[in-house]
Amino acid sequence: MYGNLSIVEPLNTEEREDPERVAEFEERIARGEKIEPGDWMPREYRRQVLRMVEQHAHSEIIGALPEGTWITRAPGFKRKLALMAKVQDEVGHAQLLYSAAETLGKPREQMINDLLSGKAKYSNVFNYPALTWADTAIIAWLIDAAAIINQTLNSKGSYGPYARALERICKEEAFHLKYGYDNVVTLASGTKRQRQMLQEALNRWWKPIMHFFGPPDSMSVHSEKLLRWKVKMASNDEMRQMFLDAYVPKIWELGLTIPDPKLRKNPETGKWEYSDPDWDEFWRVINGNGPCNRERLAVRRTADELGAWVRRALLKPNGRYVAPLF
Amino acid sequence: MGGMWHLSSELAGSGMSAPRTVTIQSLDPRINRLRIPAELPEFTPKPMLDEWEPYEVFWKEKPGDQPVHVGTVRAPNPEMALVLAKEGYCRRGKTYTIWIVRTADIYTFSPDDTDIFATVPEKTYREPDAYKVVQKILRLKRQQQRERSSEEGE
Numbered sequence: 001m002y003g004n005l006s007i008v009e010p011l012n013t014e015e016r017e018d019p020e021r022v023a024e025f026e027e028r029i030a031r032g033e034k035i036e037p038g039d040w041m042p043r044e045y046r047r048q049v050l051r052m053v054e055q056h057a058h059s060e061i062i063g064a065l066p067e068g069t070w071i072t073r074a075p076g077f078k079r080k081l082a083l084m085a086k087v088q089d090e091v092g093h094a095q096l097l098y099s100a101a102e103t104l105g106k107p108r109e110q111m112i113n114d115l116l117s118g119k120a121k122y123s124n125v126f127n128y129p130a131l132t133w134a135d136t137a138i139i140a141w142l143i144d145a146a147a148i149i150n151q152t153l154n155s156k157g158s159y160g161p162y163a164r165a166l167e168r169i170c171k172e173e174a175f176h177l178k179y180g181y182d183n184v185v186t187l188a189s190g191t192k193r194q195r196q197m198l199q200e201a202l203n204r205w206w207k208p209i210m211h212f213f214g215p216p217d218s219m220s221v222h223s224e225k226l227l228r229w230k231v232k233m234a235s236n237d238e239m240r241q242m243f244l245d246a247y248v249p250k251i252w253e254l255g256l257t258i259p260d261p262k263l264r265k266n267p268e269t270g271k272w273e274y275s276d277p278d279w280d281e282f283w284r285v286i287n288g289n290g291p292c293n294r295e296r297l298a299v300r301r302t303a304d305e306l307g308a309w310v311r312r313a314l315l316k317p318n319g320r321y322v323a324p325l326f
Numbered sequence: 327m328g329g330m331w332h333l334s335s336e337l338a339g340s341g342m343s344a345p346r347t348v349t350i351q352s353l354d355p356r357i358n359r360l361r362i363p364a365e366l367p368e369f370t371p372k373p374m375l376d377e378w379e380p381y382e383v384f385w386k387e388k389p390g391d392q393p394v395h396v397g398t399v400r401a402p403n404p405e406m407a408l409v410l411a412k413e414g415y416c417r418r419g420k421t422y423t424i425w426i427v428r429t430a431d432i433y434t435f436s437p438d439d440t441d442i443f444a445t446v447p448e449k450t451y452r453e454p455d456a457y458k459v460v461q462k463i464l465r466l467k468r469q470q471q472r473e474r475s476s477e478e479g480e
Contacts, residue, residue: 068356092413131331304372311402
């Protein structure tokens with residue numbers, strides 16, 4: 001995970017936490033207990049979990065857009081139904097995650113404002129377009145595979161509402177992964193042109209996929225405390241290694257080429273080695289200069305504005321803000 | 327960004343007459359139909375309650391099950407909450423029914439007060455295990471025997 005500290009309240013480092021309470025809190029986490037919304041937690045924990053859950057929620061809602069590109073032109077009715085179901089799942093995940101994030105004290109309206117104003121970040125991969133049907137197959141297979149690695153680990157994390165939301169999400173993601181794999185295998189065993197379309201899609205998506213787990217551990221700050229607090233369950237590089245271990249053989253098996261001549265598993269270290277996936281591009285895209293950043297935001301804002309009159313018409317005059325229970 | 331993220335114009339082919347304002351050109355025909363201006367107007371933040379109020383969702387897998395709290399939805403009224411809860415929480419597997427309750431209507435203890443239940447397990451006089459009746463009966467029987475044998479001896 002990366003970014004988004006700007007949208008949660010800055011931490012006042014002058015205000016020290018009570019060391020006894022922090023120790024008690026850390027013991028609970030070490031025992032494997034879940035932290036629930038009403039429990040005492042260090043301000044830094046609240047801030048980091050909120051950042052992560054909120055970014056995940058935004059990623060789900062924006063993540064529906066690249067694949068949605070192909071709903072009107074899906075090859076065949078069954079694939080169209082499946083793609084619509086997948087996109088609906090993603091939007092539903094955003095709802096679950098916004099609710100989980102709200103339990104940390106930030107109202108949903110504020111989170112959506114931060115997304116729509118461009119202040120908040122979401123997963124960088126969704127700033128790239130799905131140029132062809134094969135791109136949606138690669139997204140559904142490999143991006144969702146990467147997401148499942150991250151989410152399965154985090155469903156064992158310490159914040160109760162997030163962990164429970166992830167368990168539910170992972171069950172649905174299992175279908176996305178299999179559906180994506182099915183589409184990839186169909187193209188891989190198809191005509192020469194279909195195989196070429198698939199290979200070109202993989203070539204396009206390889207760098208964003210390598211970026212998916214965030215910057216290398218050598219570049220990322222405050223990881224140690226987040227691991228101890230079970231906010232993160234593995235480092236970015238560890239998750240990237242898990243992904244490569246599980247999926248590179250499956251990609252090769254289909255006769256596809258991975259566009260990185262340096263990619264290999266070092267037999268001595270047991271670790272994958274790869275070329276620098278261009279972290280400058282990662283930062284450039286995350287800061288708003290990717291191929292689709294503007295479109296994604298514009299579409300989300302337009303959708304929100306087009307629905308505004310319906311929401312306003314249904315609003316009750318005596319309504320008041322209440323945080324969800326969880 | 328390099329050329330790899332663009333299709334050739336032949337493949338992208340919009341063919342539409344150019345609109346007056348420059349609009350977002352998307353690969354998604356649904357988005358092109360919306361004619362979204364490329365230059366977004368200044369953003370006006372949505373007011374509080376724009377996303378409505380929360381309802382809690384309770385789920386029953388089969389008849390006779392006690393409802394289990396599974397999460398939250400935001401909705402403008404109970405009818406919509408039920409529809410949205412069905413979409414959000416009953417997407418896979420079996421469901422018998424769901425209940426929804428307005429979060430604001432749930433009256434519960436503050437997390438700081440949940441220690442009022444701490445003494446419950448201590449009140450062992452309310453548990454069957456606290457009563458050792460068998461031992462008392464055995465003692466009673468021994469006493470009765472002693473009394474009988476002393477009567478016989480008189």
